[in-house]
Amino acid sequence: MSVTLAHYLAVSGVVFGIGIAVALSKRNAIAVLMGVELMLNAVNLTFLAFSRFSAAFSENSAPIAGHVFVVFVLTVAAAEAAVALAMAVLVYRRRETVDLDRINLMRW
């Protein structure tokens, strides 16, 4: 049995699901960030799979677009980690915690 587009999409869907579950359920800011990274990697896998297999359903499209997209997503993910960790440090210095339940100066 050969590996097809559907297999890649299934894996990326599962990884994305795990990522969003982690991001929404964890109370630690760093763990939430890890969830976001998982989600972004699932996106990368989807882009690569579509890019690799897109020639199969459309001849005139440039399959390179998906690959380029992945490079940019990786870069943005790195920048995002840097910004989020800097914020976590900023909050930790003042509050000595990065537990999102205890970071609650503002409530509606």
Next chain:
Amino acid sequence: MSDLNFDYSLLIPEFILAGTAGVVLLADAFRRELRVSRSVLPGIAAVGALAAGATSLLFVNEHDNFASLVAVDNFTTFFRVLFAATLFVVVLGSYEFVSREIRHQGEFYAMLVLMTLGATFLAAAQELLTAYIGIELLSFSAYVAVSLQKHDPRSGEAGLKYVLLGGVASAILLYGLSLIYGSAGSTSYAEIGARLADGTEDVHLPLLLGLVMLIAGLGFKASAVPFHMWTPDAYEGAPLPVTAMLSTVSKAAAFALFLRFFSGPLLPVVDDWRWMVAVIALLTMVVGNLIAVQQHNIKRLLAYSSIGQVGFMLMAITTVSDASASALLLHMGGYLITNLAVFMAVIAFYNHTGTEEISGFRGLAETNPYLALVITAGLFSLSGMPLLAGFTTKFILFQAAADGGYLWLVSIAVVMSTVSLYYYLMVVRQMYVYEPAGQPDADSATVHDERRELRWRVSPASYVTTGALLLAIVFVGIYATPLLTAADRAVAVLFPA
């Protein structure tokens, strides 16, 4: 690939903005070597904003684009000018606030400029990757800007919440983009539109999933319910000028992308996404306006009121047509002017009093009648009172939505407009009905003199910005034709006859 247009002069406004951000950062870093004071930083930023807005006016045309990545047409020009003007007003009106409250001023102004840059790319993008980079440039600068008021613990907290929720939303948006890329086989808007017009039976499921995620992600950026949780916290924690930018530039940019993407490439599948946007519009206007009623912090009040406004604007996306799109652009223009007037007045108020509580506004009509007038005019315009910008633009927007067949949505919007009048009037009541705090006894012989002493004045820069915005509110309210013409010409690009 050789027929692509690589004319770099089309991107002059973007180059100016990027250059301004760099110069502001360097000028702050090397200000001792250069022997300049920090007061040149807002000057540089303001000149950059003016130059970017002025050069944008060179590109009034229907069809130019840069390498099929960035469109430089009337639609882009409209938003470039709008964003540059907003940046100019915010920089000018917040100078006093920033020099007192913000330690890293170079970074602060650079982040404001970069937000504007990301927003213009978002409005101009003709391709998914460019749009994504625009979104992230806008968001990342906003994350940092929100957390720059370092002595206020709420600022860092708001930044952390914003960056985490924003990261989740971006990832969801990106997954949606990847599914749309997979369904259409291209990242270019034109090719996506052509592919979807050919029929979507074989890709229906991924496409629908992609649409749901795209709307969720964009809804987060525009702060539509149920993706609005970050808005009140980020607005409250952020320094006031950044709140002003978030509620104007960042929101308008999300709607620019909404319009460009949903009126073009996604028009063939309009029946798949129209009902989703209608439901979100309904939820947004109801929840935003109802929660606003019980706020006691002016920033949070304006946050929820801006969520309510997003609900009204989403109606125009639901009834996608050239009439509703131009009404949306018109309302966006009026909303930006009005919201900026309110925020600039609140910044001037905060500079003097240091409070953000609505109860702190009591007796403002006594102590500073001018500022009370500006805030009142702005709030009345937001709620849609006649003679002010909000009435005209809201009227045209509601009419376009009703003509598009969404009368039920419009009737709820009218009810919610009335609700919004209630909480705006609560602020007005504080200013006009109650006496100022620390009021001398009425039987005191010197009551007149002591009332005089409670009076205070706003700074000249605040006078200029709030005065100009107040005039603009009244002007658009009485004579909206110039703005409407500009909006019509901008959307003519999206809906070729």
